[in-house]
Structure formats: structure tokens, C-alpha cells
Amino acid sequence: MEKIIIFDTTLRDGEQAPGASLTSEQKLEIAYQLEKLGVDVIEAGFPIASPDDFKAVNLISKKIKKSGVCALARCLAPDIAAAYKAVKPAKAGRVHLFLATSKIHLQYKFKKAENEILEIAKRSTRLARKHCKDIEFSPEDATRSERGFLYRIVETVINEGATTINIPDTVGYSYPQEVYSLITDIRNNVPNIEKAVIAIHCHNDLGMAVANSLSAVLAGARQVHCTINGLGERAGNASLEEIVMAIKTRRDVFGEFYTQINTRNLFQVSRLVSSLTGFVVAPNKAIVGRNAFRHESGIHQDAILKKRITYEIMNPDDVGFIESNIVLGKHSGRHALSKRLADLGFKFDAKKINEIFKQFKTLADKKKEVFDDDLVALAEEETRGKIKVYELVSVRVNTGTDIPPEAQVKIKHKNKILSANSSGDGPVDACFKAVDKITGIKSKLLDYRLGAVTSGKDALGEVSLKLQAKNKTVSGRSSSTDIIEASVRAYLDAVNKIAI
Numbered sequence: 001m002e003k004i005i006i007f008d009t010t011l012r013d014g015e016q017a018p019g020a021s022l023t024s025e026q027k028l029e030i031a032y033q034l035e036k037l038g039v040d041v042i043e044a045g046f047p048i049a050s051p052d053d054f055k056a057v058n059l060i061s062k063k064i065k066k067s068g069v070c071a072l073a074r075c076l077a078p079d080i081a082a083a084y085k086a087v088k089p090a091k092a093g094r095v096h097l098f099l100a101t102s103k104i105h106l107q108y109k110f111k112k113a114e115n116e117i118l119e120i121a122k123r124s125t126r127l128a129r130k131h132c133k134d135i136e137f138s139p140e141d142a143t144r145s146e147r148g149f150l151y152r153i154v155e156t157v158i159n160e161g162a163t164t165i166n167i168p169d170t171v172g173y174s175y176p177q178e179v180y181s182l183i184t185d186i187r188n189n190v191p192n193i194e195k196a197v198i199a200i201h202c203h204n205d206l207g208m209a210v211a212n213s214l215s216a217v218l219a220g221a222r223q224v225h226c227t228i229n230g231l232g233e234r235a236g237n238a239s240l241e242e243i244v245m246a247i248k249t250r251r252d253v254f255g256e257f258y259t260q261i262n263t264r265n266l267f268q269v270s271r272l273v274s275s276l277t278g279f280v281v282a283p284n285k286a287i288v289g290r291n292a293f294r295h296e297s298g299i300h301q302d303a304i305l306k307k308r309i310t311y312e313i314m315n316p317d318d319v320g321f322i323e324s325n326i327v328l329g330k331h332s333g334r335h336a337l338s339k340r341l342a343d344l345g346f347k348f349d350a351k352k353i354n355e356i357f358k359q360f361k362t363l364a365d366k367k368k369e370v371f372d373d374d375l376v377a378l379a380e381e382e383t384r385g386k387i388k389v390y391e392l393v394s395v396r397v398n399t400g401t402d403i404p405p406e407a408q409v410k411i412k413h414k415n416k417i418l419s420a421n422s423s424g425d426g427p428v429d430a431c432f433k434a435v436d437k438i439t440g441i442k443s444k445l446l447d448y449r450l451g452a453v454t455s456g457k458d459a460l461g462e463v464s465l466k467l468q469a470k471n472k473t474v475s476g477r478s479s480s481t482d483i484i485e486a487s488v489r490a491y492l493d494a495v496n497k498i499a500i
């Protein structure tokens with residue numbers, strides 16, 4: 001059987017999704033989980049882009065031992081130097097060069113002729129190869145590039161020492177048969193192609209990123225670029241969990257291939273990425289959506305009880321999905337909580353368990369039945385709440401149909417309790433304005449969503465929102481049985497990402 005190399009770009013292309021910004025520590029936390037998941041190569045960032053990006057790639061390179069670590073670079077000497085320097089401590093470091101090759105990009109982005117681009121690709125690969133043995137080259141917008149030129153550039157960079165050739169469908173324009181032909185043509189027309197691994201990198205603008213990636217595998221690609229939850233620029237990248245499970249499930253088609261992904265960790269990693277980026281996973285998302293293994297119709301439920309394969313093509317256990325049920329109540333102890341959290345994939349030290357236990361008791365007093373999804377919300381709150389520039393102390397609102405909404409918010413900042421009052425269009429708006437008065441950060445609320453974590457009138461309300469300030473788009477998320485409190489906590493979660 002042939003191995004398909006899983007190249008995860010959640011921390012690079014995934015983080016390019018507007019509002020998905022992560023701190024170095026959060027990136028490292030995700031990198032540890034990707035390593036545990038069995039990802040072969042982690043693309044950790046674009047070091048020249050910012051000092052924070054450099055720091056994250058460098059930190060991950062120092063800490064990750066089992067997966068390779070890759071850094072992105074344009075075909076420019078300072079980019080290459082930063083990328084190489086950032087991945088130098090890695091056990092298996094890789095530099096990923098990219099340069100657009102389509103006529104559209106050459107004409108409008110670079111205003112350069114093909115020969116000039118060819119020369120830049122050659123020079124840059126040679127330079128990168130001097131420092132690093134493992135070089136990946138991406139002719140950006142490859143699927144819209146003129147074939148003859150694409151073959152020439154691929155042949156040239158392989159001659160200069162590129163070890164992986166990645167074919168990006170940068171704008172998600174292709175469909176599966178086209179990708180199949182493109183990979184086949186590259187294999188037939190680039191004389192030295194056997195010296196490199198062919199990779200595929202698909203975006204999801206037309207919803208075909210996963211299908212296109214799998215088609216490339218069938219045509220000869222042996223590395224797939226993907227992201228957890230399909231996070232990425234615009235409509236996102238090909239989703240790791242979908243690719244891996246398609247290969248694992250459709251043995252009739254992909255029987256000669258395997259990946260080394262520990263699929264039982266998929267749900268947990270998906271939750272972590274969703275929680276840290278603030279990007280909520282749609283309930284109907286394949287593999288990791290909350291409803292991906294739930295059967296609503298009576299006919300389906302009846303058939304499932306008779307034989308699961310009637311309506312299930314995958315075993316939920318294989319992706320780490322645990323059916324939500326009532327597990328704990330106000331009499332449950334710390335040990336039961338810790339055990340259930342571990343079953344759900346969350347491992348916390350004793351100090352954090354104590355913290356979550358306190359919140360669990362408060363919740364159990366308010367809610368008779370505590371579901372797995374409630375526990376996940378509490379655990380995620382703990383995972384997320386790491387940046388504590390501003391911490392909520394209390395919130396009070398006075399509102400009604402016949403009085404203007406007024407809010408008083410108290411926040412801890414540098415060991416001082418700061419307080420502000422404000423009115424607003426509604427109680428949530430009044431609270432946000434009070435927070436703004438305290439922090440002095442002027443932001444624009446781009447998105448605000450409120451949903452219930454479980455069913456029932458006493459369910460936890462979960463708020464996810466996006467803010468824009470100081471040229472940054474950030475997301476925030478929080479949950480509470482009180483939706484005003486959840487809103488203020490989510491707002492502070494986002495504000496803290498701006499404040500650091």
C-alpha cells in the first residue's frame with residue numbers, strides 16, 4: 001500500500017481565514033494536537049509576514065518532534081532567509097516556496113514575462129536548497145496556468161533541488177476530472193518528475209476542494225494539503241477529516257492508499273481548532289459536525305437499531321464522535337467530571353479540573369441535566385480563556401420594553417477593577433459600549449451569533465462574534481446560561497486578542 005502524506009496547513013492557510021487569528025501559544029497547542037493526530041507535515045506559518053508568525057513557526061519547530069515543520073516563503077531572499085531560520089530547529093524542517101505561474105498573475109500581479117518568472121523560480125530554489133534539504137515548490141494558480149510553462153517551471157525547480165512539487169488550485173476553480181488530467185499530464189510531460197513527490201492544494205470556492213484532492217491522489221499525487229474543519233482563505237481549503245475518512249472508508253476506490261492519521265482524534269482536534277479560532281463548525285459538516293452521526297427520522301432510527309450499516313457508512317467511534325447524553329448532575333463529583341471530560345477528549349491538570357468543576361457546579365445548580373455538549377462548552381471555555389488582558393468581573397443590565405437599556409460592566413485589568421456604565425440600542429449593545437469605554441479600543445462588530453448548546457429552556461447560550469480593530473479581524477466565543485454574560489465574555493475574548 002502507498003502512503004498519502006498529510007500536509008496540514010491549518011496554521012498557515014487556515015489562519016488566513018479572516019478572523020481566525022491565533023497567538024503563538026494557541027498555534028503550539030494546535031500543533032501538539034496535529035502531531036498526536038499523526039499529521040506528516042505541519043505548515044506552521046509564513047515567517048516573513050510578521051514577527052508573531054516567525055515566533056510561532058520557530059516555537060513549533062523547537063517543540064514538535066514527530067511531524068515535519070514547514071514554513072512558507074515567496075521567491076524572495078529575505079522570505080527564504082526568514083523561513084529557513086524559523087524552521088532550523090525542527091527535526092524535519094521544510095521550506096515551501098511559492099510563485100504564481102498563470103498568465104493572469106504574471107500580467108496583473110507581477111507585470112513580468114514567463115522567462116523572468118522562470119529565472120526567479122530557479123534562483124530562489126537554488127538559494128533555498130543551499131540552506132535546507134527539504135524544499136517544496138508551489139506554482140501558485142497552477143490550475144489556471146498555461147501547461148507548457150507549468151511543465152517548464154516544474155522541471156526547472158526539480159533540477160534545482162525541489163523535493164516536492166505542489167499543484168495549487170489557488171482560486172478553487174477546477175473540477176475533479178480536470179485535476180485528474182492535470183496531474184496525469186504533469187507526470188507524462190515533466191521529464192524529471194519522478195525525482196519529486198507531487199502534492200495537491202485545493203481551495204473550496206466551488207465546493208470541490210475535497211473531490212479535487214482525491215482525484216489528484218488517483219492520478220498520482222502522494223501528498224495532500226488540507227486543514228482541520230476546512231478552514232482557510234475565502235471558502236476554505238480541502239478538509240483534512242473528509243480526505244482522510246474518504247480514503248479510509250472507500251477502500252473499493254482507495255484500497256491501495258493509506259494515511260497515518262489517528263482518526264479517533266479527529267473530533268477532538270476539530271473542536272480545539274473551532275474553539276481557538278472562533279469558527280463554529282456547521283452542525284451538518286461532514287465527519288465532525290454535531291449532526292454528522294445523528295439520525296432524526298423514525299425510519300432511520302428503527303433501521304439503525306436493526307443494523308447500523310443501513311444508514312451509517314462510518315463508525316462514529318472511528319472519528320472520536322461521542323453521542324451526547326445526560327451524564328452528570330449536581331451530585332456528580334470531581335472524579336466523574338474529570339473522567340467524562342477525558343472520554344470527550346479533554347485532558348486537564350488538577351488545577352484546571354478544579355476550575356471547571358466550580359463552573360460545572362454552578363451550571364448544575366441552574367440546569368437539572370448536564371449534557372456532554374454542556375461539558376464541551378465548559379472545557380472549551382477553559383481552553384480558550386488564556387489571554388486575560390481584560391477579565392470580566394460582573395455585568396448588570398437594566399432593560400425593558402418601556403425603558404432605555406442601561407449596562408454597568410466591571411473588568412479586571414492589571415490587578416485593578418475598572419467600571420463603566422453605558423446605554424445602548426439593546427442590553428448587549430449597552431454592555432459592549434461599556435466595555436469599549438473601559439478598554440479604549442474602538443472596534444467594529446462584523447458578526448454576532450447566538451445559539452443554544454443543547455435543547456431545553458435552561459440550555460447554555462453560546463455567542464460567537466467577529467470584531468475588526470487596528471487592522472485585525474478577530475473572533476470571540478463564550479457560553480453561559482445567561483446570554484448577556486455570554487455576549488460580554490465573547491466580546492472580551494475577541495477584545496483580548498486585539499489588546500495583546
Ligand code: KIV
Binds near residue numbers: 170
Ligand atoms: O492557494 C495557494 O496557492 C497557496 C499557495 C501559497 C500554496 O496557498
Ligand code: ZN
Binds near residue numbers: 013168170201203233
Ligand atoms: Zn492556499
